[in-house]
Structure formats: structure tokens, C-alpha cells
Amino acid sequence: MIKLDAVRVRVRTLFIVAGLTALAATFPSMAAQPDKAPPPADGPTSMARARVAADVLMRSYDPVKAWFPSSWWNSAVALQTIGDYMERTGDRRYLGQLDNTFEKDKGVFPAGVLSGDPLLGNFTSRAIDDSEWWGLTWIQAYDLTRNPKYLDMAVKIATYVNGYWDTSTCGGGVWWDGERTYKNAVTNGLWIRLTAELHNRIPGDSLWLGRSKTAWAWFQNSGMINADGLVNDGLTNACTNNNGTVWAYNQGLAIGGGLELFRATRDPKILTSVKRLADAAISPKGLNKAGVLTEACDALDQTCDDNGKQFKGIFARYWTDLVDTTHDRTYAAFLEDQAESIWNHDRDAANRLGTRWSGATSDDHPNVFDWRTQASALSALVGDVPRFTPIESMAGTLSPAQPVVMPAASGTTTIPVTLSASATGFFPLLALANVDAPAGWTATPRSSLVRLLPRGNANPVGTTVPLKIIVPSSAKDGHQFVTVNLTAAGLRFTAQADFLIAHKIDFDTGTVDENPWLFDPDGSQSNGVQNRFADGNAHFTYRFPFPADTTAAHVTLTIDAEFLVQASSDNQTWTTVLQEANPVTDGSNKADRTIDLTPFLGTATNGAKPVYLKVSDAFPNDGWGGRVYHVTADIAQ
CATH class of the missing domain: 2.60.120.260 (Galactose-binding domain-like)
Structure with a gap:
């Protein structure tokens, strides 16, 4: 008889080998690209990074009003991003928040309660694009749960939006607002995606497919796609390209709408058009600055408003779809580069993610960190998680992540720090936690063993380890880092705390x-x-x-x-x-x-x-x- 532990080891090894084989088939080795440094994170690390970032985002969720404070359409996008995260990783901890929003916010609300506009019920308002964002969010919830109430809500929203499709102006297109003042890229890109998603989920449908095909054909000939293959913001009153800013979310939605319609029709011409849009996006004339996705408002002399903070994340969502659909190595490498730049350059010690994915900042226009920028960057981290969900993952965080120490003239300062470790998978994990502190500092304990007993991916398990960091009075002013390296069999993750040593405020x-x-x-x-x-x-x-x-x-x-x-x-x-x-x-x-x-x-x-x-x-x-x-x-x- 073979011992049970031996069986576990063998099964675990087989799963890991199978996972690595699948990953190799999907994402070929980057060994042929020596200029790519550092290499992209492995699957388990990518999943752990996404989990850490998702947890940070959900700390801003208001369970009473069931949204993210003060932004209606942004809340829809953030919740859909959390849905993307759950679908990609298998983590299901935030399904309750999705349903909480659905049940609490589906009614009628006066202006100023959840939106600047009155909400008409069923997540609709005079802002037609806002309504569409909520439609996509509830389709995502349906994909996760198969609860028909979410799909029914998406149909109600789409039926409302269809009332604003108008062929009497510019030959077609959905109006941006209830007053019918503007036809633009975002509203119509959303419409193509929403109608195609409905078709792909409603058995025997022809109605939504017809609307999606009509919308795609109109969009392609609307004039909003310029000669460089980039999507400008909208149309003039004379139905010509208004040469408005090329925003990442418009480009992304054009790609995403085409991809969903391609899945519905398998028309190769649609995929060809999508690839042209994608190639234009990452060309030197597009949204690619030194390999990093960059908005016009990311310039160091500008600040993105609360809308612009989330545009790149929408692009990343549909770029992930592009990678999954085409398996094109160029597209995959671009997505990996975004995730690596965000994690290595656009993240603080509290694992907050900023608006500029390059991490660039300036005194007058600093890199901004809030829940909108968190949701946006999270989309790129989610896309970096392999489609074949890793068997296991391990993450660690330190709290407080950004403590301040104001040393006395003599003596030491002791800062209690907590290491929180989490894991997913199907096998027990024994990890070694090693603490690295600046010279002259003391960490207790310097090393410790962390035991984790995951029970699948749906609910990551966690444990904590108390640490004490003793800072001498001679510590120099400025930022000093304490690092904890978590290492287990085949898994590694690094957590940091950023100690600010200050003699003044x-x-x-x-x-x-x-x-x-x-x-x-x-x-x-x-x-x-x-x-x-x-x-x-x-x-x-x-x-x-x-x-x-x-x-x-x-x-x-x-x-x-x-x-x-x-x-x-x-x-x-x-x-x-x-x-x-x-x-x-x-x-x-x-x-x-x-x-x-x-x-x-x-x-x-x-x-x-x-x-x-x-x-x-x-x-x-x-x-x-x-x-x-x-x-x-x-x-x-």
C-alpha cells in the first residue's frame, strides 16, 4: 500500500506538470527575447498579485449604499472588474457584494443619491452609456452565478438603450444622452459588446445578434475610426469625426465589441478589423509610450479626472479578451508588460495602484492612488493570470504597510507589524517567512514557518504572524523598507512595509x-x-x-x-x-x-x-x- 502523503505528492506533481505544459502552449518562452527584463511573473504569482490588489479595491466598497463612493458608472466598471477577477481566479468571496448592489440599487433614486442624474430604475438613467456599463456588469454576474435575474436585468437595460438607436441622424448609432445631443464611440462600442454578449447567452436569439451586427457595420463606417486605425471620441453635428482625444477605453471597447461579435458569427473579416484596431493601439502613434499603455491625461503636466482614471483598465479588460481569443504572442507580451510595470513601478507599499502605469509622477501633478485607479490597474493584473487557473498560489502583505517613525533623541522605537499570508489550492503549504530589515534595525522573529491549509480557490485561506520591528534612534530620515520573503515549494511572494523615518511633519x-x-x-x-x-x-x-x-x-x-x-x-x-x-x-x-x-x-x-x-x-x-x-x-x- 502506498502512503497517502506519497499519493498527494505524486498527484500534486502531475497537476503542476500539466499546468506548466498548458501554460507553455499558451504563452511560449520568452527566452528568445533577452531584452525583456525582468521576465513576466509565473501563473501562481500573477494570481497572488491580483488577489492582493482586489482585496485593496474592495476595502473601498460601501456596503450600505452598495457602491464605490461618489461614482455611479465607475462603480459599475469596478464591480465588473471584481467579477473578471473572480471568473479568472476562481475566488468567489465577493459574490455577496455583487448581489448586494443588484438588490439595493436597482430601484428609482433622485438625482444626487447615487448619480448626479435621477436613476429611472433597473440601473438606467439619461446617461445611456452609464446604463450600458451596468448591463455588462450584470452579464458578468450571470456568467459567474448562472442566476437568470442578472441576465434578465441586462435585457431590460439593453431594451431601454435600444430606444436611443436612431437612424435619422448619421444613419444610425446610439445617442450618448437622453437629450440626444451626441453620438460617440463609448456608447456605441458598449452597445456592440452588450448586444453580442446577450446573443451569446440567450439560446436561439436572433434579435440581439441582428442589432449587434448592424451596430458594428455602422460603427466601422461612422468615421470615428481615423486613418491610423485609432478611435476618436465621437462625431460632429455634421456626422464627421470630431478629432477628439483617442482614449484607451474607446479603443478597447471597439476591440472588445468586435471580439464578442466574432464569437457570435465567426466572421473572419470582423477579426481582421479587430486586429487592425489592436495594432494601431500599440503602435508609436497610438497609446503605447515606451511599452506602457498611456492616456493623454497621463502627461506629467496633466491630471486625469475621475473618468479618465479608469479608461486604461477598460482597455486592459478587452485586450485580455484579445489575447485569449487570438493567442498572439505580441498581444500577450504587451499585456504582461503592463502588469509588470504596474506591480514594479506603479504600486506603493500598501499595494495601492496608481493612475500612471509607468509610475511617473511630478510635484504639481502627482501620480494619483484611489479606488478608481486601483480598479483600472487591477484589470491588467487579472489579464496576466493564465486562463488555465494555477493549481495553487500564495500571497503575503504587511500591516501597517506605511508606518511613520519619529525617533526620540535616544532609545529605540518598536513598531508592531503583522504579516498576513493567504493561499489557494488543494494541498497543505508550509512556507518560510524571512524578514530583511535595514542595517542597525532588529526584526523579531527574523524567520518563521507559516502553515496554510487551502481548500480550493473559491475562498483563499489566511493566517497571520506577529512581528516586531525595532528602529534605533540613529535611523536616517526618509523611506526605509522592511521586506518579508515568503517561500514554499514552487511558490514565492514578497511583501514590504515602507517605514517613513521623520523628525518633522x-x-x-x-x-x-x-x-x-x-x-x-x-x-x-x-x-x-x-x-x-x-x-x-x-x-x-x-x-x-x-x-x-x-x-x-x-x-x-x-x-x-x-x-x-x-x-x-x-x-x-x-x-x-x-x-x-x-x-x-x-x-x-x-x-x-x-x-x-x-x-x-x-x-x-x-x-x-x-x-x-x-x-x-x-x-x-x-x-x-x-x-x-x-x-x-x-x-x-
Whole structure:
């Protein structure tokens, strides 16, 4: 009789070999491309990266309103991205959030509750493209669950949108808005994809197929595709190309719409047109800058608005479809390059992903990190996961990921850090966690064994390991990294914490310099131009870990609008220290205001006297809460 453990080893080996064989067939070796460095991540690592990024995104999901705060169509795209992630990896932890949104938000809502426009019910509104985004989201939910209510909702949405197909202007096309003022690329690219997806899921359908074919033919001859094969934004009133910006999402939707229709018809002419659009996108005249997908608003003298932040992710979604459909190595390599650039250059220690996939930033127009940019970049990471789902994966994260240490004149500062490890698969994992800290620092323990017992891919299992990082008083100012390398049989993952050593407090809000100080962003927002604000019931909290020998501390906020500022020594008991008494919505009260934090300096713990400062809305009903631009502090030791 063969021992059970031996059987497991043999079966595991067979699965791994089979998986590697399948991967090799799909993605040939890059050994013939020595200029590609570093090589793309293997399948298990790609899946782990996507899981880490998806978890970060879902922390911003509001379960009460069942959306991502303050953006209606963006929420649809983010939820569809989470659906893409679940479909690609087998992870099913977020099905409940999809259904929560479906049930809570399918009704009628007045303007300003979930959208600037009134919502007419069934996820429709005067914004026709917004309605289409929700239609695609519910088809994704149907693909995941096979629950017919999601497909029925998509049909209702598409039926509503069909009422805005109009041949009396420009010979066809769907209007962008209920007022019928504009025919553009996004609305019609969405329409082609939505109608083709419905056909491919409704047995015996001919109605939606006919509409998709008609829309594709009209789009191809509309004039929106220019001579370079790039999709401009829309049509003029004279039904000619308006030469508007070539946005990544328009190009991606044209590719995606054609691919879904190709699956429905197997017409090779459609695939030829799709490839022309794809080749144009990554040409020097297209959206490819030094191998990285780049929007016009990604320029260092510009900032993408909340819409533009998600355009590249939509492109990546349909580019993934292109790779899966064609198995073209050039297309696959481009997708791999996006994922590698995002992970290596456009990610902070908290695993937040920014708007510029190259990682480029500038003082006046910094690289922005929020849930929209997270959802966008996640699409590229999802696309990098092999279609043949890896048998197992392992990931690790550190928290706090961006701690601040303000050393005393002597002594040490101890920072508790937690290593969280997660795994999927069908076999027990024993991983070794090795900690690498800067010279002169101490990590306890330096090494530890992590045991994980995954039970498939649908619900990744996790465990935690407590660590202590002891920072000497001689630590130099600036960013210092603590790294944990997790290693198991055939698996490897690296987690980092970015320690900011600081003897002073001086930062602009809404920038990467703010991140280590931002203890709890709650529902606050930053529009990427160096400010942070909290409207309604939202707030944001800074943590200032003043040195253990601090005797007095004052903080100065550049602040305006209807602010309510509270201080605490324990993040539980709060005292109001600053409040605007009048409703101010025009920024006219912007000023530097100094707060004495000395009364909140408690007993030193782990080498620090932390003080928490919370900013919220003094008049939560009108939506003009506290807005902070700059933070400085004076410390006496």
C-alpha cells in the first residue's frame, strides 16, 4: 500500500506538470527575447498579485449604499472588474457584494443619491452609456452565478438603450444622452459588446445578434475610426469625426465589441478589423509610450479626472479578451508588460495602484492612488493570470504597510507589524517567512514557518504572524523598507512595509507624501490636486507618532469649507479642537489654522506618543465638508 502523503505528492506533481505544459502552449518562452527584463511573473504569482490588489479595491466598497463612493458608472466598471477577477481566479468571496448592489440599487433614486442624474430604475438613467456599463456588469454576474435575474436585468437595460438607436441622424448609432445631443464611440462600442454578449447567452436569439451586427457595420463606417486605425471620441453635428482625444477605453471597447461579435458569427473579416484596431493601439502613434499603455491625461503636466482614471483598465479588460481569443504572442507580451510595470513601478507599499502605469509622477501633478485607479490597474493584473487557473498560489502583505517613525533623541522605537499570508489550492503549504530589515534595525522573529491549509480557490485561506520591528534612534530620515520573503515549494511572494523615518511633519495632502500619515481615509476623497476632503458622514484621520521625549506639539492645517476637526490620544475619545460655525461652500475661509496638541500627548508606548487628528463635516447635509491642503507641525523635545 502506498502512503497517502506519497499519493498527494505524486498527484500534486502531475497537476503542476500539466499546468506548466498548458501554460507553455499558451504563452511560449520568452527566452528568445533577452531584452525583456525582468521576465513576466509565473501563473501562481500573477494570481497572488491580483488577489492582493482586489482585496485593496474592495476595502473601498460601501456596503450600505452598495457602491464605490461618489461614482455611479465607475462603480459599475469596478464591480465588473471584481467579477473578471473572480471568473479568472476562481475566488468567489465577493459574490455577496455583487448581489448586494443588484438588490439595493436597482430601484428609482433622485438625482444626487447615487448619480448626479435621477436613476429611472433597473440601473438606467439619461446617461445611456452609464446604463450600458451596468448591463455588462450584470452579464458578468450571470456568467459567474448562472442566476437568470442578472441576465434578465441586462435585457431590460439593453431594451431601454435600444430606444436611443436612431437612424435619422448619421444613419444610425446610439445617442450618448437622453437629450440626444451626441453620438460617440463609448456608447456605441458598449452597445456592440452588450448586444453580442446577450446573443451569446440567450439560446436561439436572433434579435440581439441582428442589432449587434448592424451596430458594428455602422460603427466601422461612422468615421470615428481615423486613418491610423485609432478611435476618436465621437462625431460632429455634421456626422464627421470630431478629432477628439483617442482614449484607451474607446479603443478597447471597439476591440472588445468586435471580439464578442466574432464569437457570435465567426466572421473572419470582423477579426481582421479587430486586429487592425489592436495594432494601431500599440503602435508609436497610438497609446503605447515606451511599452506602457498611456492616456493623454497621463502627461506629467496633466491630471486625469475621475473618468479618465479608469479608461486604461477598460482597455486592459478587452485586450485580455484579445489575447485569449487570438493567442498572439505580441498581444500577450504587451499585456504582461503592463502588469509588470504596474506591480514594479506603479504600486506603493500598501499595494495601492496608481493612475500612471509607468509610475511617473511630478510635484504639481502627482501620480494619483484611489479606488478608481486601483480598479483600472487591477484589470491588467487579472489579464496576466493564465486562463488555465494555477493549481495553487500564495500571497503575503504587511500591516501597517506605511508606518511613520519619529525617533526620540535616544532609545529605540518598536513598531508592531503583522504579516498576513493567504493561499489557494488543494494541498497543505508550509512556507518560510524571512524578514530583511535595514542595517542597525532588529526584526523579531527574523524567520518563521507559516502553515496554510487551502481548500480550493473559491475562498483563499489566511493566517497571520506577529512581528516586531525595532528602529534605533540613529535611523536616517526618509523611506526605509522592511521586506518579508515568503517561500514554499514552487511558490514565492514578497511583501514590504515602507517605514517613513521623520523628525518633522510637513506634507501636502492628496499626494504620496500624505499616505504614511493617513491613518484612516474612511470615505474621504482627493481629486489629485493636493487636497483631501470629507463630505457628509465621511471623515479622515491622521496619526502623528510624536517622539517619546516630546513635551509640546502644535499642528497647522491649511483648511477650508465646513470643517470639524477633533483630536484624540487613543483614536476612541475625541475632543473638538476646530470647527467652522458657518456654512461656507466657496473656499473663502481658506486659511492656516494652528491647533495645540500638547494636551493629547499621553504616556509613551513603543517609543512614541501618538496623537490622532480627525477631519469631518460640520454641516453633513450639504456636502461641503472639511478640506485640507497642507499639514505641518512644531515639536518641542
